[in-house]
Amino acid sequence: MKPENLLELQDVRTHFPLTKGTLFPRLTGHVKAVDGVTLDLKRGEVLGLVGESGCGKSTLGRTIIKLIRATSGQISLSHEAQGGVQMIFQDPYSSLNPRMTVFDTLAEPMLVNGFATRATVAVKVAELMHTVGLAPRFMRKYPHEFSGGQRQRIAIARALALKPRILIADEPVSALDVSIQAQILNLLASLRKRLGLSIIFISHDLSVIRHLSDRVAVMYLGKIVELGSTAEIFAKPQHPYTRALLSAIPLPDPDLERNRERVILAGDAPSPINPPSGCAFHPRCAYATFQCSQRQPVLARQGTSETRVACINL
Amino acid sequence: MQAQAKALLQQIKPTRAPRYDEDHGTSLWADAWLKLSRNRLALLGLLTITFMTVVAILTPWLAPYSYDAQDLNLGALPPSGAHWLGTDTLGRDLLTRIMYGGRVSLMVGFLATAVSLIIGVLWGTIAGYFGGRIDALMMRTVDVLYALPFMIFVILLMVVFGRNLVLLFLAIGAVEWLTMARIVRGQVTGLMKMEFIEAAISMGIPRSRIILRHLIPNVLGPVIVYTTLTIPQVMLLEAFLSFLGLGVQPPMSSWGLLMSTGVESMEEFPWLMIFPGLVLALTLFSLNFLGDGLRDALDPKSAKE
Numbered sequence A: 001m002k003p004e005n006l007l008e009l010q011d012v013r014t015h016f017p018l019t020k021g022t023l024f025p026r027l028t029g030h031v032k033a034v035d036g037v038t039l040d041l042k043r044g045e046v047l048g049l050v051g052e053s054g055c056g057k058s059t060l061g062r063t064i065i066k067l068i069r070a071t072s073g074q075i076s077l078s079h080e081a082q083g084g085v086q087m088i089f090q091d092p093y094s095s096l097n098p099r100m101t102v103f104d105t106l107a108e109p110m111l112v113n114g115f116a117t118r119a120t121v122a123v124k125v126a127e128l129m130h131t132v133g134l135a136p137r138f139m140r141k142y143p144h145e146f147s148g149g150q151r152q153r154i155a156i157a158r159a160l161a162l163k164p165r166i167l168i169a170d171e172p173v174s175a176l177d178v179s180i181q182a183q184i185l186n187l188l189a190s191l192r193k194r195l196g197l198s199i200i201f202i203s204h205d206l207s208v209i210r211h212l213s214d215r216v217a218v219m220y221l222g223k224i225v226e227l228g229s230t231a232e233i234f235a236k237p238q239h240p241y242t243r244a245l246l247s248a249i250p251l252p253d254p255d256l257e258r259n260r261e262r263v264i265l266a267g268d269a270p271s272p273i274n275p276p277s278g279c280a281f282h283p284r285c286a287y288a289t290f291q292c293s294q295r296q297p298v299l300a301r302q303g304t305s306e307t308r309v310a311c312i313n314l
Numbered sequence B: 001m002q003a004q005a006k007a008l009l010q011q012i013k014p015t016r017a018p019r020y021d022e023d024h025g026t027s028l029w030a031d032a033w034l035k036l037s038r039n040r041l042a043l044l045g046l047l048t049i050t051f052m053t054v055v056a057i058l059t060p061w062l063a064p065y066s067y068d069a070q071d072l073n074l075g076a077l078p079p080s081g082a083h084w085l086g087t088d089t090l091g092r093d094l095l096t097r098i099m100y101g102g103r104v105s106l107m108v109g110f111l112a113t114a115v116s117l118i119i120g121v122l123w124g125t126i127a128g129y130f131g132g133r134i135d136a137l138m139m140r141t142v143d144v145l146y147a148l149p150f151m152i153f154v155i156l157l158m159v160v161f162g163r164n165l166v167l168l169f170l171a172i173g174a175v176e177w178l179t180m181a182r183i184v185r186g187q188v189t190g191l192m193k194m195e196f197i198e199a200a201i202s203m204g205i206p207r208s209r210i211i212l213r214h215l216i217p218n219v220l221g222p223v224i225v226y227t228t229l230t231i232p233q234v235m236l237l238e239a240f241l242s243f244l245g246l247g248v249q250p251p252m253s254s255w256g257l258l259m260s261t262g263v264e265s266m267e268e269f270p271w272l273m274i275f276p277g278l279v280l281a282l283t284l285f286s287l288n289f290l291g292d293g294l295r296d297a298l299d300p301k302s303a304k305e
Helices: A057-064 A102-112 A120-130 A149-158 A177-194 A208-212 A230-235 A240-248 A255-260 B001-011 B028-038 B042-061 B094-130 B133-146 B150-161 B165-192 B195-202 B205-245 B255-262 B269-299
Strands: A005-020 A026-040 A048-050 A074-075 A085-088 A166-170 A198-203 A215-218 A221-227
Touching: A005 A057, A026 A048, A026 A057, A026 A215, A026 A221, A048 A057, A048 A208, A048 A230, A057 A085, A057 A166, A057 A198, A074 B094, A085 A149, A085 B195, A102 A120, A102 B205, A149 A177, A149 B001, A149 B269, A177 A198, A177 B133, A198 A215, A208 A230, A215 A230, A221 A230, A221 A240, A255 B195, B028 B042, B028 B269, B042 B094, B042 B269, B094 B133, B094 B165, B094 B205, B094 B255, B094 B269, B133 B165, B150 B165, B165 B205, B195 B205, B205 B255, B205 B269
Parallel strands: A048 A198, A048 A215, A085 A166, A166 A198
Antiparallel strands: A005 A026, A005 A074, A215 A221
16 A cells, blocks of 8 residues: 555445345346446545546445445555545535434444544534534434534534545535525535545535545546646646536636537436446547547556547547 | 505515424424314314224223113013113113124224234344344235135134133234235335435434334335224124124124124114114224324325425
């Protein structure tokens, strides 16, 4: 393991068996949600994980926190990250137990895991609430009495309760009003600085990724197709899929917006049950050649650039 | 002009709710209770049930006569000062018989429902929590039991073990838990997809705690509602069985038994059927109103978000 890395993934695959019949199931195939991901997370960085819905980014996050068992591959944490990985979920309306007060929600993981005793837990809950910008005097309230943004703060506080070094944020703002999104993003940015967190930020929103991330990994059908620094990827996207994604970001200047070059992707993303041969992107790629349907590209550096791309035509 | 505006402002000035406390939240339970207490019919039902239960418990001290005390000279008297609801054909006080009968009917209702509640909630929660093959196996078992004809099952039990009140509870409870298990299993299956369960799992909360603190409190709403609707079903079943002569044995009594003997002499002595019937109907109405009120009060769609 490289010394600057907190987390390393080595060829991680998460496949879900597809079966017919419940009592005597027969295997009919696999959903290859995550299909060979090699990735590292450096100390203190925010790694943006971007891709269309269904590309496997949420499954990858859930595999890292071991909510789902990886089918194969290795997930290793550095010694200092042994405190664990915690997750901030997408929907703050479903991620908080409606029958538990904020106090119960935050105290439970600390008590169960020995991070606090009955005597000290109230102080620790108050500290956590303060950290995420909630007034501790609301600790006896229930989730339904808070707004969406406040609920997401509670969910963030819970993720911090066990003092993790790594956070996985799974689309933490996509269920929120636009006006609230910026507040939560700024909170995450400031928490990262204050607590020295490393964050894997999962999103399909490129402008959010650009705002927050140091590096970006672009995912397509269970695989990483491009991985590099945010600046480089946004300035000079190399993979045709990344280019298509970036060309979909609207520009604030109306004149530029009118003449913006757009790459329209034909069709839907193919099914992860039966992915295309060779490069999974070739049926939708404007530059595809016969070779693309034959050879699986590997993530590799192209020329002098630091960015790694999985495309055989570069 | 300004004075007018001021007066208007005064009028629309928000008045504070009297019980409102800024720092203490209202739980969904407290909220449900508030809604229930605004529903008059449901509240009336709750009062009636409470009253019946208290009377049933205190019957040995409250009843004006003994349940088997006969005065053959006083056979089948209409209601009077000494016997408020009259006497039956054997000269026993009807009010006393109804009070003792209520003990049996209510006890069957509550105990059989409790049996079905415990089995049903555990069965459904386990099936829903583990899912997959365990779920399939457990729910197919429920399907098979559903298909058994209930009457044959009870008659068989009675024939093999003889007539026995405890057996009656068990027989009824053993049938009623099936629906409860299905309801709970459906709820739990839905809850398992909620992110707060995933969060609890990922934070190392033990399985038993997830079931007790995260799953069961969230399925309790529909369970409570179904329970209040099961009690009348069970009481009707008991009445039906007693009516067929499979339930409670004389000289003990239940509302069902009183009605069935009342029916025999309905033309000459109508009060022998009418009074037990009225009491049973009142209880069933009350439980149904309470159940309806609880369903509205606990409905997540009407809960404030």
